[in-house]
Amino acid sequence: MSKLVIYNHGKDSIPWGEKPLALAEVAKGQGFTFISPDYQASNDPDWRVQQLLALDVSGYETIVLVGSSMGAYVSTVAAEIIKPKGLFLIAPAFYLPGYARTEFKTSTANIEVFHGWQDDVVPPENAWRFCREHHARLHILDADHRLLSILPIMATAFERFLGDCTA
Template structure:
């Protein structure tokens, strides 16, 4: 079974409402969940280093999930981890000062969810990224946090996990 690694956003923590809900979905499928605390690191690339240290070359199937800055962290780390899935919520792409402006998603499947009313990371950034890398994209009537869309996020995440599990069982 896969292991899911979460990467929370800049102003969030390892067990915010979205991560709790998505972790429940993963656990209901027998999937292990790891949610490191990055709140002591302001630099997104230092967060990438921490994620790679925690992952430590695991041979298990990996799924990376990230929100906002955590979306950036997950996407950058995907170049090393090569996860089965990359689930990104309002990912912080094309942000001035970040080392990688559009880190290529190195995953078997990539899903991006973004709110039309995001005033932190413009929705156009996810549209541009998804178009370039042919990622699955869901645009919702929500803001940056997507907290009012948790039921939809759990459905989309559950679908991704089901597809990954099906592939593993082949």
């Protein structure tokens, strides 16, 4: 069974920073192919959605979308078409000015969200609102927007999450 994780980085981030490197290790350990497209050419979230939708994912039976900040928005909007087995969202940039979508039609019940209490980019209330609307699993921990201080906790949860997506 071919399995794919697509990691979508944040607005001012890079495709292969600390988070995607740590999560890629977990995914590869479970037999997933892990890709992290480079969206640095544009900070327009809807342009990034189109770039993600342009990827050929036809050869994969199991697809999991992961996104950090703007990348979480990109993952969630694209999920309506890609229909992944799971959405793993890190400090999702939901309900912010400049983002076209405020309503999301998720195609999976397997959604997990990590957010930081100290996030000064996206208020934790935004993650709570999304999770309440979509019955998603929510972890709010003592961390800032980047969530690097809780990366080991997140990686452990991601390992369990991928297991749930392939069960």
